Amino acid sequence: MANLNKTVLILGANSDVAKQCILQYLERGFSIIAASRDLSSLAEFVSENKINSSKITLIAFDAADFSSHQNFYDELPVKPNIVIYAAGFLVENKDALQNFESAKRMMEVNYMGAVSILNIVAMDQSNKNLERIVGLSSLSGVRGRKSNFIYGSTKSAFTQYLAGLRQELSSRKIIVNVLVSGYINTKINEGLELNKNLLMEPDYVAEHIVNAGNSFSIVPNFKWKIIYHILKLLPESLVSKLP
Template sequence: MINNSNKTILILGANSDVAKQCILQYREKGFSIIASSRNLDSLERFVKENNIDSSRITLNYFDASDFSSHQKFYDELPRKPNIVIYAAGFLVENQKALHDFTSAKQMMEVNYMGAVSILSIIAMDKSNESLERIIGLSSLSGVRGRKSNFIYGSTKSAFTQYLAGLRQELSSRNIIVNVLVSGYINTKINEGLDLNKSLLMEPDYVAKHILKAGSSFSIVPNFKWKIIYYILKVLPESLVAKLP
């Protein structure tokens, strides 16, 4: 069994349902965890409910959209990470985003701009020779623009392209960058949406794929979503326009 007791994982946006499952699963693997979020009360309850040893987890306040705080946040981490997961996310329905730019801007800030801000700080710290992997949680919504969610999708598409370039930038330092391109997940961010129940994945299932991340860039959990992913990539524009 691999000894991960000296390794640290930093989870940004640790209150997401997938991120919480990552906390549990990385804990089982022996990692020390830095869980960061705006809602520390929720994280504290989660830690207590799951009897997580306080010596193996640190809770830090992190606001993805407060860009000016990111350097200080990173400088004050108790340990520099071996693995970083960016799981922060925000979603509003497309029609609301079209008519309310404040909502659209919040999606841009959390899903993309905040990620670029903090991950660039982390990635460019060459003094952290322990950094080995960065994983960003994106979405199939970012594969092709569709009229039902193209503003949210544009933030995820931009995030995916950023990660692709960051992967190239860090390859000479043998740091792997992965993107999780997921379909529908049974999480609070999707509550109230009319989704195909047969395609819903559970957060613990998605987290298992994050833990198993290899050297390939894209992680697409579930064979059904893999098929959808490849179809979306090659589908002619005339057919994409007919999608909801």
Template sequence: MNQNTGKTVLILGANSDVAKQCIKQYIEKGFSVIAASRNTQSLNDFINSNNLDRSKITVLYFDAADFDSHQKFYEGLSVKPHIAVYSAGFLVDNQQALRDFKGTKQMMEVNYMGGVSILNIIAMDESNKNLERIIGLSSLSGVRGRKSNFVYGSTKAAFTQYLAGLRQELASRKIIVNALVIGYIRTKINAGLELNESLIMEPDYVAKFIVNAGNSFTIVPNFKWKIIYHILRLLPESLAAKLP
């Protein structure tokens, strides 16, 4: 039986496959959810198809790259969140990003700049006594620069460092900041990529680590990815340069 926590979670970029599973799991834990995305129709379809409790979910329009709208978006929330999750993401192929700055810019805006913009607003609202946690979704791609995806990886590396500093900034207010450092997930953003099947995680599996986040800053779902994470961090540059 679900227990009503009386708490609200704001999920930004809620149309991602992982974020949708977070909606389900937060509802199951008794939270109310504000699901914010550019694609509100997809969110509503997901809610309907999964017979989720409409009384516990508010769907709002949010554009991560429309920085000028973020303050108004936040001020318009009927309830200020206890937990904020930033899961917006965008990916283009590295070779495309190297040759066309449009894709690079969009990755910067969605993966990093949008997160900094809206999370700064949320974090600096000291009138919101509800706020207890901020969670950002980052990536193993941001741990070390690799030839195959360093442009995308650089946006995730920047976001992780931002979250690390934000954690220190908010520590005196006892607000926890977590960075989910995630490997391959079976999602639409990775559709068509040639990935190692044994390393692919399902969205609902990753969502459990978000919904049940503890006090640690870096959270790496799956023991295989934890091993890879530590190897990447410690690998000498001469060996890292040989990675694809």
């Protein structure tokens, strides 16, 4: 198979979307390096899905432990062809406003950790295998809204970082994509009151990541594409009326 000797590094591999990416990349012949703080949960996932242990490597990774990132990258068993940043953390806006530690945690995982590790990945010019970096962002980062602007600000910053990184790496023919998703039926959204008609399943979202093309932004589902474009075009007077 064409992808037999290619490797995907998935950072934040315990997310529901990331796990579906693992399965779909494996189906396409890739090997996987799955990185997460919770290796026991990943090991259970590997066992439950009867994944061939020769095709997947589990490695500890903490997005917020910035000082460990260089050593983490240096010790990878093989330098990746594709890197997916799927780590994420979310608390409700009220909590983030009243408790800076909660806000800081979102900043560290959703943005600062991403910049820390992806800078290391991108600046390793000795890795001639690298062909693509994909970051998981959110429609929450398209416009600031009073219901989730602190979380949204971390995703907005991440999207802008990826846009610049795409330009930085274009001369090396490395593609950078951002997945701008709406509501996904995942554990990070448990307990939130979301419109079920707009909920996407993790495997559906993962399919768009695995099949990413050359365009920068990936917005799964035509309903969310419409919402995405409306949000970008709405005047501030109308955005302020949104929840």
